[in-house]
Amino acid sequence: MSTTTPRAKRTRPTVEIMDGFPNPFRLVGTEFFSGMLGVSSSSFARYLAAGALPAADVKVGRLSRWKETTVASVLATGVPVLERAAPNSN
Secondary structure (H helix, E strand, O other): OOOOOOOOOOOOOOOOOOOOOOOOOOOOOOHHHHHOOOOOOOHHHHHHHOOOOOOOOEEOEEEEEEEEEHHHHHHHOOOOHHHHOOOOOH
C-alpha cells in the first residue's frame, strides 16, 4: 500500500480594494493588477507580453505601475483569451 501526499489546493490571488477605487492619482503594481484579474503572476506576465494588457503607465527600471483607472478600464472591457501554442507532434 502506497501513501501519497495530497496536492496543495490552488487558490486565486486576492486583493483588498481600496476606498475610492478607481482613484486617478494612485498607482498599483503587478500583484494588485493580477489579483484583480484573478490570474497568477505567470499568466499576468504572459498576457502582458502578448499585448492583451496595456503597458505600464509608469516604469522605473524593472518596476511597473498602472493607474487605478487603467486597471478599472481593463476590468470593464475584459481581457481577450490567449490561445496556447499547440505541442509539436514530431
